[in-house]
Amino acid sequence: MSVLVTGAGGYIGTVLVPLLLEKGHQVIALDRFFFGRDNLQRAIDGHQVEIIRDDIRWFDPNILEGVDAVIDLAALSNDPAGELDEVKTREINHQARAKIAKLAKERGVKRYILPSSCSIYGFRDPDEAIDETYAPNPLTAYARANLAAENDSLPLANDKFTVVALRQSTVYGLSPRMRFDLAINGMVMGFFRGGKIPILRDGTQWRPFVHVKDTSRALIAALEADSKLVNGQIFNVGANDDNVMIFELAERAAKAIGVPFKYEWYGLPDHRSYRVTFDKISNTLGFKTSVSIEEGAQEIYKALVDKVVDPDDMRTITVKWYKHLMYMQDFLKETEVNGVIL
Numbered sequence: 001m002s003v004l005v006t007g008a009g010g011y012i013g014t015v016l017v018p019l020l021l022e023k024g025h026q027v028i029a030l031d032r033f034f035f036g037r038d039n040l041q042r043a044i045d046g047h048q049v050e051i052i053r054d055d056i057r058w059f060d061p062n063i064l065e066g067v068d069a070v071i072d073l074a075a076l077s078n079d080p081a082g083e084l085d086e087v088k089t090r091e092i093n094h095q096a097r098a099k100i101a102k103l104a105k106e107r108g109v110k111r112y113i114l115p116s117s118c119s120i121y122g123f124r125d126p127d128e129a130i131d132e133t134y135a136p137n138p139l140t141a142y143a144r145a146n147l148a149a150e151n152d153s154l155p156l157a158n159d160k161f162t163v164v165a166l167r168q169s170t171v172y173g174l175s176p177r178m179r180f181d182l183a184i185n186g187m188v189m190g191f192f193r194g195g196k197i198p199i200l201r202d203g204t205q206w207r208p209f210v211h212v213k214d215t216s217r218a219l220i221a222a223l224e225a226d227s228k229l230v231n232g233q234i235f236n237v238g239a240n241d242d243n244v245m246i247f248e249l250a251e252r253a254a255k256a257i258g259v260p261f262k263y264e265w266y267g268l269p270d271h272r273s274y275r276v277t278f279d280k281i282s283n284t285l286g287f288k289t290s291v292s293i294e295e296g297a298q299e300i301y302k303a304l305v306d307k308v309v310d311p312d313d314m315r316t317i318t319v320k321w322y323k324h325l326m327y328m329q330d331f332l333k334e335t336e337v338n339g340v341i342l
Contacts, residue, residue: 002066003223004028004109006056006100007073009035012115014043014176016071016216021047023220028067030054031074034325035315039177056096061103069111070104071219072097075145078181079119079272080319082142093145098152101163111162113222114153115215118167118208118236119143121274126206129243129277132167132234139272150234157232164222164230168215169208169238169276173296178309180316183246184209184293187253188300190264193311197254197263203247205273210238211291221285235281239289243275249293256294257301 003020007013008029017040020027029040030052040051052063056074064070075093076082082089101112122137124130138144150165157163172184180189183200190198210218218237222230244252254261281287303309315321335341 001068001223002026002028004030004063004067004070005073006030006070007075008051009033009037009040009177010073010077011175011177011179012171012212012216013073014039015212016073016219017049018043018045018047019213019216019220021049023224025223028052028063030056030059030063035177035321043176056100057091061107064104064107064109067104067107067109069113069223070100070109071113071115071223072100073115075115076142077318079140079142080181081322082140082145084319084322086141089141089145090148093142094148094152097149101153101156105156105161110160111164111223111227112153112156113219114149114163114165115219116146116150116165116167116234117143118169118238118274118276119272120147120150120167121276123271124274126273126275129240129275131277132236132280154232154234162227162231165234166215166218166222167234167236167276168218169210169236169242171212171215172209172293172300173212173291174299174303174309175212178303178313178316179318180311181318183207183249184253184296185300187250188257188297189304189311191254191257191259191262192301192304195259195262197250197261198266199246199250199263200267201265201269203245203250205246205270206243206275207246207249208236208238208274208276208278209242209244209249209293210289211296214289214291217290218281218287221281221287225285229284233284235284236276236278237281237287238276238278240278242289242293244293246270252293253297256297
């Protein structure tokens with residue numbers, strides 16, 4: 001198929017695009033490239049990919065001509081980024097993606113896949129594992145925008161236009177566009193840099209986790225599945241055994257990389273807590289995760305030790321990088337004269 005991947009230069013996109021190419025799909029990669037174009041270039045390793053630098057809020061709809069499917073990854077990518085500017089979070093994560101879904105249907109695209117988030121479940125009783133039928137309880141701008149995008153895109157589904165929403169667990173693992181502002185990744189980085197695992201208070205909050213390769217595989221499964229199985233459907237993405245309390249997660253990460261379990265608290269108590277069941281995606285699509293939490297922690301630690309990733313790269317902390325870009329934009333505007341710096 002011809003697949004338009006928005007956000008192709010991001011954390012998931014730079015893992016997903018090579019997997020799509022391996023499966024024989026043609027990829028059109030659209031991204032603002034906030035974090036640089038080099039990550040995607042390294043990921044595709046010389047393969048033929050049409051790369052378009054644009055913003056999903058303003059892109060040329062003609063890009064959709066001849067496209068079979070859209071995987072709409074472009075978004076401000078986590079809760080802290082969403083809180084940075086709630087208006088822009090709504091514009092990008094909700095309104096722009098809803099617009100793409102509508103335009104895709106109008107232009108004859110056959111399938112639209114919306115990567116959403118399990119964060120829309122908000123806070124739940126830890127004694128119950130929640131499935132896709134539970135009413136969402138979004139507590140953040142990021143979660144609210146994801147839910148709104150689901151609500152606008154799923155009703156577009158019909159016999160000629162397949163729409164699927166995938167509520168992803170908290171993602172972890174190695175990526176060409178590396179991130180250390182995600183729980184497991186940040187824990188491993190914490191030990192590597194300072195000998196302690198940083199834990200967000202108070203450690204009793206539950207989260208489901210999924211490796212970046214596995215969530216990419218789930219997106220491809222939704223892309224290739226019989227429309228009758230997935231059309232108009234929501235799927236949680238992850239594995240039942242990978243629902244973990246944050247404190248236990250830190251213990252497992254430390255054991256996996258072979259270090260003494262030392263930790264330090266940070267932040268205010270986290271009010272998001274949810275355990276999720278993944279029976280639907282398993283039973284409907286036969287989807288199973290392939291990478292464990294321990295394996296993910298080990299690959300990240302090895303990449304740091306082997307200097308495959310740079311621990312000092314500001315771009316690996318999403319909000320920090322966004323703030324830097326905004327500061328530099330203002331600074332350059334104040335500094336330039338006649339349109340030049342020097």
